[in-house]
Amino acid sequence: MTFSRVRAVLFDLDGTLIDSAPDLGAAADRMRVARGLPSLPLDDYRPMAGAGARGMLGIAFGMTPEHPEFAHLREEFFRNYESRMTENTRAFDGVEALVQALLQRGLDWGVVTNKSMRFTGPLTAAMPLFATARAVVGGDSTPHSKPHPEPLFEAARRLGLAPEVCVYVGDDERDIIAGRAAGMPTVAATYGYLGGRPDVDSWRADASISSPLALLDLLK
Structure with missing residues (x-):
């Protein structure tokens, strides 16, 4: 499948553009160690890194939001994470080249994440990758977060584009639900965290990619 009439590409953040699992996992693991519990390996945290505090505290302590x-523990996690947001966080291999290729094709790009702007703002400001992003929408930038489509509508408004000419790329089922609800073509990033649910075919995305640069083949 290839998409026509595309004028912009919007991306989820954690697990799609950047691998933030090392810093998210370390923030939660620090809490375990402080309580005399054994450290857990990063591989335990990685699948749920896209779920933020809910995912990390769930792995670290088997704790749900209820x-x-x-x-209380969520705020402790937030403080830990704030102190190290970019310590080991990196763009996935191929993401910087992908962004450059999009710009060369005259396409705008942006970010739509459920990560609050408390973290999204400083994180994207600290990474040169995001200097050319035309829109950065966080989880609290609108009254709703994904899987509601409103954050995607907001990103399209900031770009001055109709939603249907924007492609949305994400590594979680809620990204695909939000994109479809917004009327955007959707792409599942299968190299990401997947929210602990690797049955990507059930998400009903329009396409899937196993590496960032594979997106370019869909935009011909």
């Missing part, structure tokens, strides 16, 4: 201590 737990009475969740809000």
Whole structure:
């Protein structure tokens, strides 16, 4: 499949453009160690890195948001993460070349993430990769977060484009649900975290890619 009439590409952040699992996992693991619990390997945290505090505290402590201590531990996790957001976080291999290729083709690009702007703003400001992003929409930039389509509509508004000429790329089922609801062609990034649900075919994305640069083959 190839997409026509595309004028911009929007991306999820964690697990799609950047591998932030090392810093997210370390922030949660620090909490375990501080409580006398054994450290867990990064591979335990990685599949749920896209779920932020909910995912990391779930792995570290088997804790859900309904737990009475969740809000308290979440803020401790946030402080830990803020102190090291870019320590080991890197763009996935091929992402920088992909962005350059999009720009050379005259396509705009942007970010739509459920990560709050408390973290998204400083993180994207600290990484040169995002200097050319035309829109950066966080999880609290609109009244709704994904899988609601409103963050994608907001990104399209900031680009001055109709949603249907924007492609949305993400590594979680909620990304595909949001993209489809916004009327955007959707691409599943199977190299990402996948939210612990690797059955990507069930997401009903329009296409899938196993590496960032593979997206270029869909935009001919």
